[in-house]
Amino acid sequence: MAEKKKHIPKNQHFVPQFFQRFFSYENDGKTIGMFNTQLDRFINQVPISSQLSSDYFYGRDGNLENWLSKHESDSAPIFREMWEKEKLPINQSPDHFKMLHFMVVLDLRNPIHFKILNNFEKKLPKTKSKISEGNVSGNMVSGLKEHQTDQGKLNSLKSAEQIVSDLLNLEYKLIKNTTSNPFIISDNPIILYNQFFEKRNWKFCSQRDFGLKGFQMFLPLNDSYMLAVYDSNIYKLGTKKQKIVAIDDKNSIDQLNLLQFLNSETTINFNHKASQYYIETLYQKSKKFKKANDTSINVHKMNFPKGYDNHTAQMIEMGVSDLNIKLKIQKLNFISKSSAVKLKSIDNQYRKNVKYKGHVHVVYKLVPIIEK
Structure with missing residues (x-):
């Protein structure tokens, strides 16, 4: 007898439904508040089943959807315990790894990630060379295309485990929001920030690669708790x-919520504690800042050392716009020795022993070209 084929859902969520339920309206587990920034439309309650999803976004064969389903089942209890019991995973434990793995996958599985790759694919053939007539080589386009296929998406998400090993030495704590302004989420809820690079005005490549010095991740867990992961060689x-850090400053909460608007594509979500006035006020404030995830390609001319007469190469830097709002959060400060940290080169911007470099930006050196 032939094995019955498992039904593959058409509506596939890129922000897991279990996670959205943490923000459900009056904790009903079924509905959530929604604000659409394109339509300027506020709705108190919409079905979670219809939110933050897209038709067959992870394919029709079920391979990636099934992989994500198991990944979510493994992760959900860990994150629920954080806000229900104020319990964080033990450092270097399997749950610590799962926590970080979920955060990396949440970033990599988002439609914005694949939109960025698609924009690079379109822009690259139109990019002018610095050292020869015409445009740069298009031989990288096939690789960008591959990452956007169903198999490419699956391979990309499975590679997240490699990134996690670079994050295990980061500090992690819970921010407890004791103000009347609730935490909110968006269609791209994992915030990658770098106050250290922002303060140093470091412009080369993205400030948000997972392996960078000063790297930070902020993930709201419900209206009252947020998980903060950060480089303890730079911040405290x-x-x-303390593993639970209470914040009673409304301005700090508002800044963290503002980042959700700037990191989003079109949708903000929240529970019953967020008023229409509060959401619309944040939206107006967000218009003063540049949104994240806009793509850019820069070509740098590079001269080879002595012994390579008349040889030059070009380096193609493909990056995205960062979140920069001059973030300042109560009880989150630079440690004194961070002021002595040097930034002199691309390699120097990464933390010690980081293996995986180049998550948000992609840098290529092309074959040396002899100038005529």
Whole structure:
């Protein structure tokens, strides 16, 4: 007897439904508040089943959808315990790895990630060379196309485990929101920030690669809790012994919520504690800042060392716009020794022993060209 084929859902969520339920309206587990920034439309309750999803976004064969389903089942209890019991995974434990793995996958699985690749694919053939007539080589386009296929998406998400090994030495704590302004999420809820690079005005490549010095991740868990992961060689959050850091400053909460608008594509979500006035006020504030995830390609001419007479190469830097709002959060401060950290080169911008470099930006050196 032939094995019955498993039904593959048409409506596939890129922000897991279990995660959206943490923000459900009056904790009903079924509906959530929604604000559409394109339509300027506020709705108190919409079905979670219809939110933050797209038809067959992860394919029709079920391979990636099934992989994500198991990944979510493994992750959900860990994140629920954070806000229900104020319990964080033990450092270097399997749950610590799963926590970080979920955060990386949440970033890599988002439609914005694949939109960025698609924009690079379109822009690259039109990019002018710095050292020869015409445009740069288009031999990288096939690789960008491959990452956008169903198999490419699956391979990309499976590679997230490699990135996690670079994050295990980062500090992580819970921010407890004790104000009346609730945390909110968006269609791209994982915030990648770097106050250190922002302060240094470091412009070369993206400020948000997972392996960079000063790297930070902020993930709201419900209206009252946010998970913060950060480079403890650069920052301190609360006291050394605190794992739960209470914040009673509304401006700090508003800044963290503002990042959701700037990191989003079109949709903001929230529970019953967020008023229409509050959401619309944040939206108006967000218009003063540049949104994240806009693509750019820069070509740099490079001269070879002595012994390579008349040889030059070009380096193609493909990057995205960062979140930069001069973020300042109560109880999150630079440690004193961070001021002595040097930034002199591309390699120097990464933390020690980082293996995976180039998540948000992609840098290529082309074959040397002899100038005529």
